[in-house]
Amino acid sequence: MSGNTFGKLFNVTTFGESHGLALGCIVDGCPPGLELSEEDLQQDLDRRKPGTSRYTTQRREADQVKILSGVFEGKTTGTPIGLTIENTDQRSKDYSNIKDTFRPAHADYSYMHKYGVRDYRGGGRSSARETAMRVAAGGIAKKYLKERLGIEIKGYLSQLGPITIDKVDWDEIRNNPFFCPDVDKVPEMEDYMKALNKEGNSVGAKIVVVAQNVPPGLGEPIFDRLDAELAHALMSINAVKGIEIGAGFDCVAQKGTEHRDEITPEGFLSNHAGGILGGISTGQDIVASIALKPTSSLHLPGRSVDVHGNAIEVSTHGRHDPCVGIRATPIAEAMMALVLMDHFMRNRGQNADVEPITPVIPATPASY
Amino acid sequence: MSGNTFGKLFNVTTFGESHGLALGCIVDGCPPGLELSEEDLQQDLDRRKPGTSRYTTQRREADQVKILSGVFEGKTTGTPIGLTIENTDQRSKDYSNIKDTFRPAHADYSYMHKYGVRDYRGGGRSSARETAMRVAAGGIAKKYLKERLGIEIKGYLSQLGPITIDKVDWDEIRNNPFFCPDVDKVPEMEDYMKALNKEGNSVGAKIVVVAQNVPPGLGEPIFDRLDAELAHALMSINAVKGIEIGAGFDCVAQKGTEHRDEITPEGFLSNHAGGILGGISTGQDIVASIALKPTSSLHLPGRSVDVHGNAIEVSTHGRHDPCVGIRATPIAEAMMALVLMDHFMRNRGQNADVEPITPVIPATPASY
Amino acid sequence: MSGNTFGKLFNVTTFGESHGLALGCIVDGCPPGLELSEEDLQQDLDRRKPGTSRYTTQRREADQVKILSGVFEGKTTGTPIGLTIENTDQRSKDYSNIKDTFRPAHADYSYMHKYGVRDYRGGGRSSARETAMRVAAGGIAKKYLKERLGIEIKGYLSQLGPITIDKVDWDEIRNNPFFCPDVDKVPEMEDYMKALNKEGNSVGAKIVVVAQNVPPGLGEPIFDRLDAELAHALMSINAVKGIEIGAGFDCVAQKGTEHRDEITPEGFLSNHAGGILGGISTGQDIVASIALKPTSSLHLPGRSVDVHGNAIEVSTHGRHDPCVGIRATPIAEAMMALVLMDHFMRNRGQNADVEPITPVIPATPASY
């Protein structure tokens, strides 16, 4: 496959540029019989969509998804589901001035070397606008996982620039524009973002995604381990530079006695593994963290070169997120849902014969 | 694919258990005309193989690789290359006592849930012994990349438990059993490992892998970005719990002005991106870091359950690496080589028409 | 992949039902820099589209294709090309009466067993209407193959029910509604079809597709041989029941001395191989034939069962092609184009290093 498809049995292929006519995707392999409407997908799209707070880009997109196929009389039919979202608020002339420049930290330079041409309007294909389709596709997976298997996938912002959180209150996440689960840190984040906007700068963020109630047995060793596929999926999100499963980089300084999650009949005593051993889910919560770099589009000028190799100075105007990490939570959830859905189906394909012969150890009470 | 294959055009499929007759793999898609001998592959296998120092497992395996096909009169023919390594030093009775137990932090529990059976001897398929075949397969990719494209891939240990390094001297790496590039830290590491062995405990480690002289343009957006595929490849290595590209998790607290790698006609002014923008290589050094958890097999007893759900206490005897990270450097190099080789071929397949029309910016002098 | 994607490097994924809102596809992997407009694709769509003669279904569809992405300033950018065709002439109530019946020779029964539900309007996903997207996608491949490599792909009807052709005049094909290359047989075909329509019956057909000027070396042994992939592609067309490459079934009674295509420096002396040896193109014309079954929708009643297992009698009203083979020529061309394009790219990916060291034998003058 040429890179725009993710998944083996449950897979999604996306198309579309930031300032093209429309974005779209095909979700192939969805089991039949799932009730599905556009409203089901709109929820997460609305969580991701721009222009909903002063801390994200002011581009206003309705991000209204349309189901073109694969659903009949309100239920999926097992055939491919075609989805589109029209682009409505394009201001392509905002970009004419960058036609011949390579913006630092953007994909301009690498796309130009790869393809020899590029759709420079708003980053073209490299724009995070493409992730709208992932959220839509992930919404289908999320719905199936929740309704049929009771799996719940949810994420939050765990760090905004220098500001870390102290607690996780799942109910707080929807109450603020940062997806922050610690209500006490929200004012600090607001102040930080205001100062950042004034400065014309941007900042990075860290997101945590958790899947609860995942059955043991998902993941295909050796190369398609659940953690490896999650790493693939999450690293494919624009601006992500780091991935952790469970203890992540903390495990470097841990001793074996500390890291290993001891087991009792009543439950695992910890979850440093992040719910995955040997690349296969254990039934504990799956926990992944991602690092997102600061937005590359800045009002503050930076040094670069143009397509002819001349030294230039670039500063980006137009409308941009000062912290791309803020809107990344639903995207990360969607990618985790796509991975779990695909692995649920793959595992069922190979191992449906397996009779449950071993005890299922209860998951550790969550503590993230 | 069922999980034991990696790569699209240049791909490797492995088989084999820790205590089976043999390990093996098939490398499919290798370009014809590459000079290749078993000695070429043996070099890295010897770097990875156990029993070469007192800081790794005392299991002694010759790890002698055999080329069964795909090479004729000393050159690859473009047909699949079959490789095998016989297992010679198996002491399977070491494991009979764990037949009915789930060792904490091992894949015993998750494999049992997935497959209903498991080859419990030495971890079976979940043993890191499988990585020998990746090193062999990666050796083919490494050779092609170096000889035809001048790409050099090399790694080192950047942290052993609490001990970090202060400098990277590439020439030192081969002079100590830790793959440590900082000669001044080697005595400290030796002392640490001796104490650890005495204690019967294990510890984590951090590895850095670098690819130099990579041409711009490798990587297939959206999902098969070069960084996403690297994350997949590296996370598929046993015991890995975290991945960073370039600045990695440091980017969370970075501002845009700090993170963005400014460009001048003479070169990029930094390499926080780790050589990848928009999922495509920029021509700068590709830099990835991985976190490896402490070995799960410990002499120190831990709580667990058996296959019947009874509470038990487990301590592992037999021969084990006290720090699996130590031998991971050649494995990480191999995985990076497999990714780059595949993407070189995929890019050539799609984009061989593209004429180089833009300036190639020199890579930043390395500083890791 | 879940079955709606074809190709590895150059691939197409389709969606859409006969009576849904729209059909669509994503073409991923198209090399950048190809001039491409909707008109380029419309040509073949118009050749395939219904309602253009009295010998095809009277359903009238504009089959107007829309390019939603992947083309910028008139040229492909290397990113995925999203295409859609709206369904305009749906008369879904024509089908309400078949909701609970399994029409003989249709996919009703098998879809119902597979998915438990089906979009019964016009065959839903199993309708040949889906092939419109293949023709659109194949049009991109055809254009690249012709402009960059000089490869020409063309097909014709070689048999209509009992009527065979005696000669192949490429220029005649476009002059009659049957894609018949033998002008002398056209009146006979017209009479036959009129009688068939009157009878309310349908009939089978045979199509030949040829690719000229294909370079030697395309095709990936062992399983992805060029002939095997062509067989896959052509058999995936609705109603196809047989495939031949070159001599096809005639080779059963041939002796080795008769079948083998002897070679001289001036050219091959025959082309029983159909341009493929060992699964790899030889540079001779690639020749494939396909058998298409008679349309399953008939006015003449037939015995069947309903979804409750009761015996019923079915006769299909609505608008149908009396011979689906007639419109199959552009579809077969499109599928051959998709196969050749993908294999051209795959071969270039693996074997671009290979220097042409052997003589290229001229292709045999065509005789089909």
Place this chain on the structure above:
Amino acid sequence: MSGNTFGKLFNVTTFGESHGLALGCIVDGCPPGLELSEEDLQQDLDRRKPGTSRYTTQRREADQVKILSGVFEGKTTGTPIGLTIENTDQRSKDYSNIKDTFRPAHADYSYMHKYGVRDYRGGGRSSARETAMRVAAGGIAKKYLKERLGIEIKGYLSQLGPITIDKVDWDEIRNNPFFCPDVDKVPEMEDYMKALNKEGNSVGAKIVVVAQNVPPGLGEPIFDRLDAELAHALMSINAVKGIEIGAGFDCVAQKGTEHRDEITPEGFLSNHAGGILGGISTGQDIVASIALKPTSSLHLPGRSVDVHGNAIEVSTHGRHDPCVGIRATPIAEAMMALVLMDHFMRNRGQNADVEPITPVIPATPASY
């Protein structure tokens, strides 16, 4: 994938040349818990192996298969199964004289153009010797399909050169070296082959393969239809030039009323569809026919060119099958088994939720 892998969930990757050290394959995705021994696979290998009658090549190979992994205590574990067969009766010097020649109808010329080099000993990778591994791999699929699902796959020779059969007696097939189900035709075939050997010529053959007791619902529209995948699988067998499903090319002259298989509650009234509608199995017997070309290696001289482009005359000595079709029956069975196994698993992966709500129509009594 680079062409040496077949299947998505249950897949096989093969390696090995005719005169290399060994052939081998990896079967990935086999469900755990299947009893499996080398003897299970040896049965079909012995049916295929050379040197068992005077009508096949006199090369003597034990074709003894070795299971290297994936089986523990007599049962599959769900991990990849590594298989090898050593080459023992190589007479490579038989081939030194063809090093620089392109034998007509062989893959010499096309391999040389593709790869620039070739292992000329016995055809190297293009030799039908490779199919031994397919038979071994197919044996695993066959065993699962039979034991778990009751599916039986069997084939026979339906035509040898000009000699067709009049009846199918399944019990006769094993009683003669031709896999001929019509005992009355065996003497004629013997005489024909003797004369052919004397003449130094070869001839084509036709094989039929049937799968009985296949559940409805297997096959993935649009591109991975069961018939399309069967066509792919069967056309990938060396020397195959034609494929038919059910009525095959006979459907061209059939009318709709004749071709359509009418349905009654007691069963389908015919099986022109060959057990597949809309690319999905119907529960009727799956019936496929293949045409195999005459062996290309002949004692009778033919015109060709050498690698320098000079006109030469070639006659092949060494040991060869005068009719490659004779030994093809177990190979065709194996390929059909691989397709059905993969599709059984893929269907289970996507559609295990589907409750059987429609009547299962009994299969037509077989008549081939």
